[in-house]
Amino acid sequence: MSEFASRALLARLVGFATVSRDSNLDLIGFVRDYLASLGVASELFLNTEGTKANLFATIGPTDVAGIVLSGHTDVVPVDGQAWTVAPFALSEHDGRLYGRGTADMKGFIASVLAAVPALLAEPLRMPVHLAFSYDEEVGCLGVRSMLAALEQRPLKPRLCLIGEPTELKPVLGHKGKLAVRCQVQGAACHSAYAPYGVNAIEYAAKLIGKLGDLGEALASPERHDCRFDPPFSTVQTGVIKGGTALNIVPAHCEFDFEVRALPGFDAATVASELQQYADAELLPRMRKVNRESAIRLQPLSAYPGLATPADSEAAQLLALLSGSEAFGTVAFGTEGGLFDQAGIPTVVCGPGSMDQGHKPDEFVSVEQLRACDAMLARLVAYLRQMPVRSWP
Numbered sequence: 001m002s003e004f005a006s007r008a009l010l011a012r013l014v015g016f017a018t019v020s021r022d023s024n025l026d027l028i029g030f031v032r033d034y035l036a037s038l039g040v041a042s043e044l045f046l047n048t049e050g051t052k053a054n055l056f057a058t059i060g061p062t063d064v065a066g067i068v069l070s071g072h073t074d075v076v077p078v079d080g081q082a083w084t085v086a087p088f089a090l091s092e093h094d095g096r097l098y099g100r101g102t103a104d105m106k107g108f109i110a111s112v113l114a115a116v117p118a119l120l121a122e123p124l125r126m127p128v129h130l131a132f133s134y135d136e137e138v139g140c141l142g143v144r145s146m147l148a149a150l151e152q153r154p155l156k157p158r159l160c161l162i163g164e165p166t167e168l169k170p171v172l173g174h175k176g177k178l179a180v181r182c183q184v185q186g187a188a189c190h191s192a193y194a195p196y197g198v199n200a201i202e203y204a205a206k207l208i209g210k211l212g213d214l215g216e217a218l219a220s221p222e223r224h225d226c227r228f229d230p231p232f233s234t235v236q237t238g239v240i241k242g243g244t245a246l247n248i249v250p251a252h253c254e255f256d257f258e259v260r261a262l263p264g265f266d267a268a269t270v271a272s273e274l275q276q277y278a279d280a281e282l283l284p285r286m287r288k289v290n291r292e293s294a295i296r297l298q299p300l301s302a303y304p305g306l307a308t309p310a311d312s313e314a315a316q317l318l319a320l321l322s323g324s325e326a327f328g329t330v331a332f333g334t335e336g337g338l339f340d341q342a343g344i345p346t347v348v349c350g351p352g353s354m355d356q357g358h359k360p361d362e363f364v365s366v367e368q369l370r371a372c373d374a375m376l377a378r379l380v381a382y383l384r385q386m387p388v389r390s391w392p
Contacts, residue, residue: 006110006114007097010364011089011090014089015090016030017075019076020077021077028132039120042057047142054146056150059119059120059127060124065156065157066127066157066158067383068131073106075104081360084361095365097364102352102362103356105164107352107369115379122383126158136334147339151342159346162348164332164348165350165357166348167368169322169328170347171327171328175262176333176337177333178270182207183294184200184254184294193249199249200242204254233260236258240253241253262305263305275295304337308346310327314346315327320378321349349375
């Protein structure tokens with residue numbers, strides 16, 4: 001495969017403005033047609049509205065468990081960002097390829113698609129599956145329907161490589177995430193008679209303070225895992241809304257908080273402890289003033305963490321492909337925990353850096369794209385040479 005093939009494919013992929021709030025069908029249609037032109041059939045998993053789709057395709061034998069190369073097709077918005085280049089048109093300057101999604105993570109998808117002719121040219125002893133998802137950026141939502149289907153099949157993939165931007169460093173783990181909206185219903189009145197109302201903002205502040213206490217407990221040294229940065233589970237409140245005027249006691253307030261949980265820690269326990277505090281300490285006081293007062297927690301999204309053992313088959317193959325056993329973790333989440341939950345051991349390694357992801361003038365370097373092409377070329381060679389049941 002050549003750098004020019006992956007670069008040309010990246011230009012096409014960046015040209016599709018697949019922001020999570022919009023459809024990804026144009027990009028998926030392009031990928032399906034590209035694969036079909038090479039004789040590879042694709043399977044689509046549409047969302048309920050029929051506006052977005054996952055794509056799954058297999059290259060090689062179908063009677064052996066294979067390797068998944070996975071990436072998400074959606075990108076974050078560019079609204080309000082000061083781009084100096086067109087975000088949805090690939091441009092090159094000083095060895096960098098600019099455009100939304102170049103790092104996160106259309107660069108990897110472009111390299112995978114560029115590798116397809118080489119995969120087809122070899123008598124593979126094990127299949128390679130392509131799995132491209134939607135709505136990863138809004139909670140790893142889209143991939144779930146595809147994984148549910150794969151779980152029901154008699155022959156599941158043997159492992160998965162997710163090409164999130166790690167600068168091609170081998171990654172075995174990341175934290176999970178739980179996002180929750182807390183809605184506080186109080187009672188309004190004129191601010192001159194504040195004690196006769198239930199101030200929803202003030203009770204929300206107490207709840208946020210409780211979350212701070214729970215976060216401090218999670219940061220205690222005995223709960224650290226030095227593989228991660230920061231080395232503990234975290235809690236933070238990111239959005240708060242409430243009130244209409246200064247002279248009105250606010251009847252409603254809501255805030256969104258998230259838990260970034262180390263693998264093995266159930267983030268739901270934070271929400272459970274917050275609800276217990278609300279029920280035991282706050283609601284009785286609120287309802288003494290107004291019986292209709294309420295505190296409700298609404299889950300927004302969640303995905304599990306990932307902690308693939310360093311001595312696993314997946315990790316050892318990743319070491320072979322990346323040329324390194326210096327396994328690490330990343331702070332951001334991926335769909336890896338969901339693949340792992342589905343019984344598909346997963347590792348993470350891809351071109352570019354998340355230091356550029358989600359920012360204006362996002363880029364992947366030509367050097368990184370070339371190195372990813374080389375990594376996939378090593379995968380092709382490995383699958384050509386390996387005995388049917390041989391692993392590192």
